[in-house]
Amino acid sequence: MLFKAKMLERIGRGEVTLSFRRWAKPTVRAGGTLRTAAGVLAIDSIERMDLDAVSAGDVHAAGYASREELARDLRPGGELYRIAFHVAGKDPRENLRENDTLDPGEIEALREALAKLDRAGSWTNTALSMIAERDGRTAAEMVERLDMEKLTLKRKIRQLKELGLTESLAVGYRLSPRGHAFVKGNRQES
Known part of the structure; x- marks a missing residue:
């Protein structure tokens, strides 16, 4: 609704x-x-x-x-x-996405969650990187690089939102504070 x-x-x-x-x-x-x-x-x-x-x-x-x-x-x-x-x-996701203090265990748990989302094809890290490049990045801008249909990508990005990593804007998406902390922490530990 x-x-x-x-x-x-x-x-x-x-x-x-x-x-x-x-x-x-x-x-x-x-x-x-x-x-x-x-x-x-x-x-x-x-x-x-x-x-x-x-x-x-x-x-x-x-x-x-x-x-x-x-x-x-x-x-x-x-x-x-x-x-x-x-x-x-x-919305409980609001508190989750505002949490920008991630310990190594939380980063590992997010990696595992993203690996599950990637089972049918790797897309999560690329999508997060593209959204991190610029607030307001739209699904239409991302579909070619991710090789998927727009509606499929929108559904998948909602999965990232459920993990508290992204936020929807009036047009496009941005990383939440939690998303930024994960991307930064994931790079440091890789």
């Missing part, structure tokens, strides 16, 4: 607590969580409903001025779902 940047800001401030999505099948479930730039969202409930049954209060809680404005934002196909959520806390 993706949100536009302006909506994420309002979610982070607690102004938006509902979302409406059209899906063939829901991609979230009640009791689950969703990591976003606004923090971790706890999914309180999800229910299928008709657009004409959406109340004015729900329209406002979803961040819209009118049902018509909400309807314009919905994709055309699928069933309409009402998703209630609240911000449950910060």
Whole structure:
């Protein structure tokens, strides 16, 4: 479930607590969580409903001025779902990627994690080096050198993000403080 940047800001401030999505099948479930730039969202409930049954209060809680404005934002196909959520806390990856003090054991653990990601073909060190060269490096700029499709590379870079090594920017990626510490420490120990 993706949100536009302006909506994420309002979610982070607690102004938006509902979302409406059209899906063939829901991609979230009640009791689950969703990591976003606004923090971790706890999914309180999800229910299928008709657009004409959406109340004015729900329209406002979803961040819209009118049902018509909400309807314009919905994709055309699928069933309409009402998703209630609240911000449950910060994204745990934030603390992880800010940790720039890595001991040799942590560097070795990251090497092992990257080796697992490289099982189907070596790409992690090249990707990290390319991102380290310049903040804002995009997947489109990296695909040729890494010999993979853009969507595949984006998925793979999310794996680096899970390890706290990269951050997504509005356009492209950059190394996190942890990523910089790993790249530096990995060079020193090699």
